[in-house]
């Protein structure tokens with residue numbers, strides 16, 4: 001019989017047993033702090049906006065290329081670093097290790113951002129990088145220039161201090177992540193494949209440190225994304241005969257389509273909470289909840305229907321419960337006195353780990369339940385495979401250890417990334433993809449993603465630089481420490 005699980009997740013791999021490879025301390029002088037913040041703000045001020053796959057601010061992207069060279073002169077001049085530009089605005093860096101027998105790893109981030117308009121209610125203009133009460137405001141501060149700049153800033157400091165890695169690594173910076181990554185990430189992957197590269201693990205953007213966001217949890221938790229939801233874009237359309245508005249049919253194409261869309265919103269996709277890896281998140285965090293939540297979280301197999309009902313009440317937690325459906329575009333009409341011959345709507349779905357694109361399409365067709373509404377898949381992909389997060393998972397344990405080196409008070413747990421990332425293009429290069437940076441989220445902060453007042457504290461940005469600084473060095477261990485007498489399940 002399965003016993004009640006309450007994992008002491010911070011035990012097991014005793015930090016003391018790790019080979020110490022972080023010989024260079026992450027000390028940052030007052031002058032360096034000023035300079036790293038100035039470089040970060042300069043990056044935020046360049047509006048590298050992706051509007052659509054065909055409409056991107058290429059002037060800004062070109063300017064960003066120049067900024068990178070200016071901000072990180074050692075990275076760009078070091079003999080050790082091989083740099084190449086991919087698809088004009090994406091960047092691939094390769095730093096070979098002194099021990100070629102060690103499989104390299106790769107860090108990813110993206111340069112482009114989604115659009116932002118000050119008139120939406122920003123407290124500071126979205127490309128100003130203005131600092132208010134210790135927070136730097138601007139589009140890209142948490143998605144994802146904090147990692148673009150943080151990774152290269154850490155490498156700059158390490159090289160400056162004479163660092164030579166034992167394990168080689170790649171850094172990939174995409175320029176079109178927000179509109180699919182088909183130019184940047186896809187071509188970087190092509191280059192790596194042509195060279196026969198295999199990666200120990202990939203670390204990309206995604207989850208972070210949640211502080212006060214999971215209600216009932218005692219203290220902040222770092223969630224490392226071990227998978228991401230699938231995605232589907234679906235087009236619904238209705239074609240009818242046009243005519244004079246004075247002799248209307250009982251329903252127009254607009255009415256038929258609106259009714260179909262209403263049925264979709266009224267009948268959400270099934271609750272699947274507990275059927276995917278989100279279950280492991282709560283089992284890992286269980287010991288950090290007070291009673292009775294501790295008991296509930298330790299017995300997800302019994303309580304998942306109850307938890308699912310509670311979590312579905314708020315959009316940010318509902319995202320973990322089911323495949324979400326958002327009607328994002330609706331176009332129709334020709335003239336005020338003409339019966340509309342055509343109406344179309346687009347629906348964006350984020351698919352729960354326990355479902356597939358095909359299953360979701362079938363459900364949409366049956367919920368619409370109207371032959372006059374044509375349902376077509378525009379594009380999509382299934383949920384991503386689940387990466388390893390047991391005690392032998394190199395990437396997961398390195399990321400976890402580095403997080404605990406910086407923030408010993410955190411509980412670290414695996415999580416599902418509800419947004420999509422460039423890392424999904426890397427599935428043929430590694431089985432282990434993680435989506436995480438120690439960006440801190442407090443209540444209300446998740447809404448800043450693609451929303452108004454996106455911001456990061458200056459202090460948190462500096463912590464990110466230190467995180468990557470330690471991560472590079474922690475990756476130089478040749479193998480994970482052996483686990484001693486671990487009788488708990490993972």
Ligand SMILES: CC/C=C\C/C=C\C/C=C\C/C=C\C/C=C\C/C=C\CCC(=O)O
Nearest residue numbers: 206207208214281316317320418419420446
């Ligand atoms: C199971 C966890 C339960 C509750 C968590 C609740 C809310 C999560 C809140 C914040 C999560 C942090 C990150 C936001 C999520 C998605 C962003 C991921 C990728 C971004 C991709 C992109 O748009 O560029």
Ligand SMILES: N[C@@H](Cc1ccccc1)C(=O)O
Nearest residue numbers: 177178179180231419420421
């Ligand atoms: N990363 C963005 C854009 C994106 C959407 C879908 C697929 C790929 C990228 C998002 O998750 O919303």
Ligand SMILES: [Zn+2]
Nearest residue numbers: 110143144205
């Ligand atoms: Zn992003």
Ligand SMILES: [Zn+2]
Nearest residue numbers: 114143178450
């Ligand atoms: Zn984004």
